[in-house]
Amino acid sequence: MDRSPVPDIVIGRLPIYLRALKRLLSEGIEVTSSRELGRWLGISSAQIRKDLSHFGEFGKQGTGYHIGKLCGELEQILNVNREWPVALVGVGDLGRALAHYGGFSHRGFRIAQLFDNDPAKIGQKINELEIMPVNKMGNSIEEARIRVAMIATPADAAQEVADALVKAGIRAILNYAPIALIVPGDIRVQYIDPVIHLQRMTYYLEK
Template identity: 65%
Template sequence: MQPFYQTVLQTVYLQKYSHDSCKNSRQTAVAREIPDIVIGRLPVYLRELTRLAEDEGKINTSSHELGERLGISSAQIRKDLSHFGEFGKQGTGYHIKYLIEQLREILHLTKEWDVALVGAGYLGHALAHYHGFLHRGFRISWIFDNDPAKIGEQMDELIVQDVDDLEKVITKNEIKVAVIAVPANIAQEITDRLVTVGIRSILSYAPIHLNVPEGVEISYSDPVVQLQRMTYYLS
């Protein structure tokens, strides 16, 4: 299962190019030609580069070193990065700080993204209390639920809001990213409401396919599906 921030980054990347870059049709076309699987690896590279810089104090690295650490071929890393330009130098490899800056720009992490979380159950509770998102560009700023017993409850530094106020809050705060952690039977309704008020990037934990209009990017995170995929390889 992909980490929360990695999955959201994919949807944010595609949404950002499809909307903010609509004035440059060539740039939008190029962005859309880049395979989603490539976009999905960029946050992994960013995470490892950050670890190299902050935890190990390294200045330079190479596609070979990154590949060994991540279990990805050096050729694949070079090919992925080549979609966005030339970042390395022969003999010295990649300057880590520079490549981090470039990846953050590519992934639109030069700003902090406010995130609306819908669903204050066990999963929503865990997401609200996880502080690992902040230094990766995301802040869960609002939590919504329809359970009277949960509305008004404090989760970390946030207060659970009534889902009836969802449209008003999202519109007022111009939120573009949302996470859905609700039961399957209401997930489509919540999705429709989010899209109506301008949400353009959605990560859904609901175990159901959701329909969204063109221009809205949606990703799914279903741990059961991932486990079922892995059992195929068990003998």
């Protein structure tokens, strides 16, 4: 185990390990090895062991890893052994789909507040959760001490929304708008844009 700051690229793999391990657990498998896990994920066993070694010793020579235990460790490392309330801004088709998505709750997140600036949507409810106007966003997020947000607005609005979110105390933003956000250095941002992924693949396809 080493004490230097853990590279972000390692942090980025931990959720993938966690997801795979939980799947194995749900299939009733209780023990695995770096070799087996690596084969599932297309990652070398050495890399998995090295990644984990940044945080401690979780395995047993000759046997491998107890999956339940390792899941617990990873959840603790990633800070998802708790439930993070999330603010969702933009309740169009995509925002709606996210609000309905059942996959957050078992993995550390709960959509806690919805915002949109379309008067026709404000006041509507999704799963008991009322859509609130964007101009109330700052206060509402601050009051609830929410630190994680998702942006699902059109690209035009995204930077403005991000600015307001940061001002309201948001520290981590998952941005679905197809635009690079400019935020202070201590704010984490992740991007989801399906076209980026598609274009990355078509490079390799024959015309």
